[in-house]
Amino acid sequence: MGKFLPLEKAVKNIVVDGATIAFAGSGGRASYSFAYELIRQHIQHLTFCSAGTGAVILDLLAGAGVVDRAEIAFTLTNSRNVRRIIEGHRSRRLAIEDYSNLAMSFRFMAAALDLPFMPIRSLRGSDIERRRGFVGDHKIKEVMSPFLSERVALVPPCSPDVVVMHAQEVDEDGNVRVVGPVGSDDWTLKAGKKVIITAEKLIDSKITRKDPNNSFFPGIRVDAVVIVPWGAHPSALPRFYRSDYEFLKELNQRSDSDRSFRKWLDEWVYGTKDHASYVAKLGKTRLQTLKSVTSFKSG
Amino acid sequence: MGKFLPLEKAVKNIVVDGATIAFAGSGGRASYSFAYELIRQHIQHLTFCSAGTGAVILDLLAGAGVVDRAEIAFTLTNSRNVRRIIEGHRSRRLAIEDYSNLAMSFRFMAAALDLPFMPIRSLRGSDIERRRGFVGDHKIKEVMSPFLSERVALVPPCSPDVVVMHAQEVDEDGNVRVVGPVGSDDWTLKAGKKVIITAEKLIDSKITRKDPNNSFFPGIRVDAVVIVPWGAHPSALPRFYRSDYEFLKELNQRSDSDRSFRKWLDEWVYGTKDHASYVAKLGKTRLQTLKSVTSFKSG
């Protein structure tokens, strides 16, 4: 159980200013609790990498000044903090390198498998290929295939210093179990130099070992585990709770100016000393309405 | 249920002489029933491709004259038919192109993802790289990485015409569920131009859809399904039966000459008109002793 830490320690011990970070979590499972703690600790200059996950978290972290670079496939049309920065042409506050979801997935795969690159058949002919940001020349390269004479695009590995994901269950050895859509969460986790799991529930490894086909990620490659009830709120966590759309809507509305977003942060992040206080502030009535009915099988 | 066929039809409709074939099935799950039917129908000149699966099946099929080429990572030290052919220098009866398990896995992955090649960091410096068989020049190529100036080995895609696997469960839409070690079964299946599943048990799709994280392979990419009880015998099928070591031992002993192996085939394959007759010949007592106790969770 040596890798079990409080959230505060997990951030303090593992995340340094200037690190690259990815938030896995395709079917909900986004570790908002970890993102809030990054904000509380005033972590800065992170590069945010993503293959289809964490768009709202990016908006939060960019707005809070935690992230200033992103290697991603998308933001959201209603990413108000991101838009305010980009459309205000403050590229020093947030620089984006655009890829596609498959390209970022392949970049994580290449990193996990220690490969020098992955060939890819998309990207060609697009402005994703032509326009270069802070990754520059290394963004996408080309090679002539020695098998058939054809030009092939190659993307470089992307290995985040830290990858974080919220999981439904983790056992005492750190083995991770999830339910719901998975996207590129597996390759995102495998690409991480350090992997941190925040988990809703601690389970007995006897349960894991009865059904090893169902383990999503092995404990031997998890560097830190934090048990955080409601750790994915306001995202959904299948079998536990649904998305808190009201909360997300309010967050979005209050992200319409630096000043108003700062007040939201004061209230919900700086104003709560840890995730338990945040959950207490949400209140029992609200939490009760979020508990979900799901068709996903339990255990 | 249009893709549900009898075993005889599945072979007749899908496998043609000269095709390439792979048998997925890492944790048992080897479709011996399908291999026997290939022998019964006197299919010839198949190329056998494998990433770590089906070594005994290769020995059977090579001995029976069904397979005459193999792109594989290994045979078994006690592959008596293979050894008799190779050590007798009858390379026209069986030609082998040696790869490694990771290389064959990457070749299947490249085929599944329609990539022109996969980079690989093993193979270099070995006789696997130097010695070329029937795949020749295209076996492994090299390229200078445009990211860092380093030479990188590349392996080409391998897309078998037919991939076969025995599964514990399949639903009426052809969705496949398995239990036990999986090796490269997923990529082997995805690489197939046609996929045939022999399955121990038909289940209701309501069960599958309660737990879609547990579906191993989607029915929309399955071309034919055959329900074949004891379809993996003599290999194991976790949750159903264990390996029949006595049977395998007898098969191995009787593979010590062309003549003796031919007699074994006459008795067990040509002498049984289908898999049900084969199972009947095994007898209830024997089958009873093979039913297994397992720690793997059911359902």
Next chain:
Amino acid sequence: MTRVDYKAVMLIAAARRISKGNEVFVGMGLPIMVAMYAQKSHATHSVLLNEYGIVDPMMHEAIEVADPAFGERSAQLCSMIDALGWLLRRADIAVLGAAQVDRYGNSNSTVIGDYRKPSLRIAGSGGANDIASLARSFVLIMDKQRPGKMPERVDYLTSPGFLDGPQARERCGLPGGGPEAVYTDKAVYKFHPVTKELFVQSLHPGITLADVRKDTGWKISAAPKLLRTPLPTPGELRLLRSLDPNHVYLD
């Protein structure tokens, strides 16, 4: 005379492209409504797929794009690489949303204006570039066709159509077949088989060719026999609206 629900006209017109038993790879947003509607009306046994690895979800009503409830009762939850790299290539048709579409069917969902100093940051590719590059065939959905949304050249080429014209996709080695139609809230557009240029095939009820040309950044051609997009029947509209009771995608 009642007001025409042009969004419905567009969605239902696009849904007609989908046939029984089709595998439909859906992009994020409105495309989901197109595929769901097709499945519930005429395209029985059609199967939805998306980039998050959701295979054949059994959806009865529209939900937010990122909601994991999407995956409930699906046949399989596979990986994004499986979905975009493997399943997509053999799907019958893909449906994509776009914020800008140009003369050659290239689409933009990244920025409006200069990339370095944009007036609007939209979203980015997500899987759209991969889908447009790799799908056998795809159609584009663009709501709210207005001046500037169909320029001669998109401000940022997120997802390839026919790029600069004939043979350009082949020169780039893009394996997919390219776009086959664009559906907006004013018209249906197809591509000329030789020039690969967009032309107007069908005008929605009450829309004139002049209305459409006002929005396009080049002199767009029209089919010799210009069609009129059928007005959805009350039954069709009822079905469409019943699929989005919470107004996630429809007003």
Next chain:
Amino acid sequence: MTRVDYKAVMLIAAARRISKGNEVFVGMGLPIMVAMYAQKSHATHSVLLNEYGIVDPMMHEAIEVADPAFGERSAQLCSMIDALGWLLRRADIAVLGAAQVDRYGNSNSTVIGDYRKPSLRIAGSGGANDIASLARSFVLIMDKQRPGKMPERVDYLTSPGFLDGPQARERCGLPGGGPEAVYTDKAVYKFHPVTKELFVQSLHPGITLADVRKDTGWKISAAPKLLRTPLPTPGELRLLRSLDPNHVYLD
């Protein structure tokens, strides 16, 4: 005086390389006995991994290599690509079997004799080439050391040791650290840090340097302080044998 069980001497000597908490990537066959023995004796909390994607199996006795019971009560069953491509690179040590080992620790598990007209077809690489290429460090186990099994150059180089000597792995871009020892039923061999040549470090009880040299295809050096491999204690032997009650690997 009782007969020495040289196979046990070899396995137990190799097991000593494994420490508490180590992640041990095991090749097929005898390496499993080495790792299991280490885990049950001194290397508590060590974790076994294999190329079929079995992570931390809780094995109490040896079973056939391909038996899926191997995966029972494991922590995870992942894919072969995960295992060989990802887990392997960060494992502490790998253990591989071999049929032939040469001067530079290259090993052969494919054919004996001419590749095109071999006298013996053995097995092939399986994952051995990948493990020898990629593992941080690995050791080789070779049972039944006899003349011909340690030639100057292997008949077929299945799995790379130091290839032709110093810097050769680096020239080929092999990322793993290469072999660090060879354990046979006669002796323990290590590699000279500069020349990368195999030398005799320790002789098993009753074995002479002459015995060993008789088997080697070149004039093999010996450590200046040649050691004597310890004879396993009765307790050690009992533990080893208890792990293979069905004589899958031991006589």
